[in-house]
């Protein structure tokens with residue numbers, strides 16, 4: 095018999111990698127120099143958790159804790175985008191709590207269909223068609239897809255039920271859930287038959303409620319005996335408890351009263367999460383089960399008064415013979431209805447707490463001293479980090495493009511301000527995936543921004559007044575003419591003129607890649 099109880103698993107989730115963009119040039123008969131036509135890479139699939147009412151345990155995740163979503167496909171020539179990686183949707187039970195490796199609450203998954211993206215897939219890289227501009231008509235590079243996120247989270251199941259049945263092993267808790275509802279949990283005459291909570295839906299009069307049958311509890315559970323106290327977390331979200339006492343137990347050291355006291359002691363030893371009513375303060379019902387057995391009926395007669403003195407209602411039932419169940423179910427319904435009336439907000443909140451949104455726009459440059467008199471400058475920020483991942487460092491043009499983007503964001507400016515000089519060691523990102531450069535500033539002097547490379551026409555807002563557009567067209571026309579005449583020098587000047595002029599309109603925004 096295994097006493098392995100699975101209600102907490104560590105999931106290793108990997109989002110799919112984004113596909114690389116494609117660098118390709120259109121070819122057609124008699125038109126040898128077509129434009130760039132490399133398509134974008136597809137985004138990688140997300141790993142998503144979704145509450146699925148059909149799923150009641152975390153067992154499946156326990157068996158297969160490594161899950162990854164498929165990668166996006168590479169972009170292709172002829173403007174063909176790579177296919178996206180499909181999201182991997184993992185069904186989890188209602189009431190699953192998601193925590194980060196550090197233990198922070200990431201999501202409280204309540205209500206069928208509730209979704210939480212654990213590991214987002216990476217974005218696809220832009221193909222050279224998307225990177226083409228009037229200035230850079232045929233980019234010889236494309237952006238790399240970004241790797242998907244790799245995340246370890248802890249999933250914890252806190253069963254959501256209105257009422258929980260607690261009691262010694264073999265008291266008949268599962269039998270009772272089976273008798274009261276359509277649930278068919280495993281029932282057997284050995285202890286710890288139930289290893290994961292069983293949920294049953296009960297209807298009494300106009301009230302519909304759920305009952306959870308949790309594993310048996312034994313004295314010393316709070317010190318880890320039996321299955322320990324861990325699974326009492328399934329009881330945490332119940333508004334009321336039903337003590338199931340075995341009337342037919344023949345052990346000389348046990349009787350329903352001492353059983354009840356032993357269980358109460360364990361409940362009192364369990365600490366609930368902040369803001370939850372302690373277990374011992376929740377309304378309860380006492381049930382003496384197995385009344386079909388003559389000895390149990392005698393026992394019930396003897397202890398009934400003692401139990402009633404505690405102030406909770408007492409029912410004598412037989413889960414097997416189905417006696418006393420109607421009265422019991424109506425009493426349970428009453429407790430549920432009362433708690434719903436008292437606290438309408440007790441309806442579980444259907445919220446998912448996502449990790450706090452990070453400010454994507456910012457970056458920071460810090461000066462770091464290390465080793466003996468060594469200095470480096472570290473650039474931290476979502477955009478620089480992402481751009482580095484998108485860069486194919488074997489392609490000079492791609493590296494130049496990265497430098498352009500960084501300059502435009504203002505990284506060069508900040509490096510100057512932080513005291514960096516040409517040749518300085520610059521690190522982008524945090525240690526794990528950091529990239530180190532010898533800095534070659536594209537700016538000449540500290541304060542003055544010439545911004546030749548730092549401007550990029552792709553960032554022009556095309557909805558702006560046509561005056562700009564017309565000027566632009568004129569420049570392009572002149573540049574084309576100059577190129578046609580082989581006056582490369584003229585073209586270069588035209589290009590230079592264009593870029594400095596356009597600096598004012600530079601939004602410094604992302605490419606959306």
Ligand SMILES: Nc1nc2c(ncn2[C@@H]2O[C@H](COP(=O)(O)OP(=O)(O)OP(=O)(O)O)[C@@H](O)[C@H]2O)c(=O)[nH]1
Nearest residue numbers: 263264265266267268269282286287288310413414
């Ligand atoms: N005679 C009689 N036997 C019962 C009754 N209810 C349960 N049993 C028997 O008691 C044994 C244990 O029943 P379960 O329902 O598995 O008990 P449990 O409390 O869920 O036990 P664990 O899951 O191990 O904690 C089984 O052999 C049942 O057939 C009853 O009303 N009358």
Ligand SMILES: [Mg+2]
Nearest residue numbers: 267268287288
């Ligand atoms: Mg059971």
